[in-house]
Amino acid sequence: MSIHVFPAPARIVAPVAQEAGTFPVRRLFCVGRNYAAHAREMGADPEREPPFFFTKPADALVTSGADTPYPPMTENLHHEIELVVAIGKGGAAIPEATALAHVYGYAVGLDLTRRDLQEEAKAMRRPWDMAKGFDASAPLGDIQPAARIGHPAKGRITLKVNGQLRQDGDLADQIWRVPEIIACLSRLVALAPGDLIFTGTPEGVGPLRRGDVLEGAIAGVGSLQTKIV
Ligand code: MN
Numbered sequence: 001m002s003i004h005v006f007p008a009p010a011r012i013v014a015p016v017a018q019e020a021g022t023f024p025v026r027r028l029f030c031v032g033r034n035y036a037a038h039a040r041e042m043g044a045d046p047e048r049e050p051p052f053f054f055t056k057p058a059d060a061l062v063t064s065g066a067d068t069p070y071p072p073m074t075e076n077l078h079h080e081i082e083l084v085v086a087i088g089k090g091g092a093a094i095p096e097a098t099a100l101a102h103v104y105g106y107a108v109g110l111d112l113t114r115r116d117l118q119e120e121a122k123a124m125r126r127p128w129d130m131a132k133g134f135d136a137s138a139p140l141g142d143i144q145p146a147a148r149i150g151h152p153a154k155g156r157i158t159l160k161v162n163g164q165l166r167q168d169g170d171l172a173d174q175i176w177r178v179p180e181i182i183a184c185l186s187r188l189v190a191l192a193p194g195d196l197i198f199t200g201t202p203e204g205v206g207p208l209r210r211g212d213v214l215e216g217a218i219a220g221v222g223s224l225q226t227k228i229v
Contacts, residue, residue: 012058014086014196016105017142017222023086023104026194028056028138030082030111031181034174034200041203051176051184054128056111062139067229070210071134074114077208077228080201081159081167081216083152084109085178086143087197092190099182100151102191108141108216108224110159111198115207138198141216141224153177155219157202161212169202171218176200 013022032052033039039046062068070077088104111132118131154172158165176184181199185191208214208228216224 009059012061014061014063014107014140015142017144018148019145023143024194025058025061025196026192028058028060028196028198029185030054030056030132030198031176031200034176035169035202036173036175037169037203038201038205039175041205046175051181053185053188054132056133056138060133060136060138062136062226064142065225068112068136068139068226070208070228071112071114071136073130074116076114076116078113078115078205079159079161079166079208079214080111080113080205081157082109082111082198082201083157083171083218083221084140085182085197085199087182087191087195088193090190090192090195092186094182094186094191096179096183099179100146102182103146103151103178104193105143105145105147106149106152106218106221107143107196108218108222109196109198110139110214110216110224110226111201112137112139112208113205139214139224139226140196141222144222149220151178152218152220155221157218158216159204160215161208163213166206167202167204169204173202174199
C-alpha cells in the first residue's frame, strides 16, 4: 500500500450512451490528415504519406455537452470534427483482420487546434504538442458501444457552428480506415483498454470565437454539442 503526497486526481471517464457505467479513459491518440480534401486544404499531398499520429492528454476531454473554454495563446482556434474509436481490448501489432475486435465503441469528437501555433511549429520543425494538446482541446460526445451500433465504415460526418454547416464529409472518404489505423498505431505503441483514437477530420476546418455553439454529428454513430466560452 502506498499513500500519495497529495490527493490523486479523479479518474478521467467518458459517458457511454444508455449505460450506467462510464468508459475509463487512458490515452488520446489522433491521426493527422486522414481525408484527402482536408490534406489538400492544409497544403499536403494526401496520396504519398502513411498515417502519422500525435497525442493529447486524457484530461483534455470535455464531455457531457459541457462548455469549452477558449484557450489562451491563440488568435486562431480551429474546429476539426472527427470519428473517435474507443479501444476496449488492448494489444500490440494487432493484425488488420482482427482489429475491430479491439473496439469497444465509437463517438463524435473535436480535435480543437491552435492553428497559429501549429503553423509556427511546422515552420520551425518543432513538436505540435502545444498546438494540439492544450486544456479542453478534446470535446467528446457520448460513446456508443459497437455492440449496439456496429462498426461504421461510411456515413455523413458534419459540424455546424451556430446552425451553419461548416464541415461535411463521409467516413467512406477516410484515407486510412479504422482497422488500418489500429494496425498501424499498435505497431508503434501497445494499445490498452481506455485508449481513444481521433481518426482525422474532413475538409472545412476554420476558426471559432467565444459564444459559438458547435453541433457535430456522424450518421449511425451519434452527436456532440459544446459552446465555446
Ligand atoms: Mn485532427
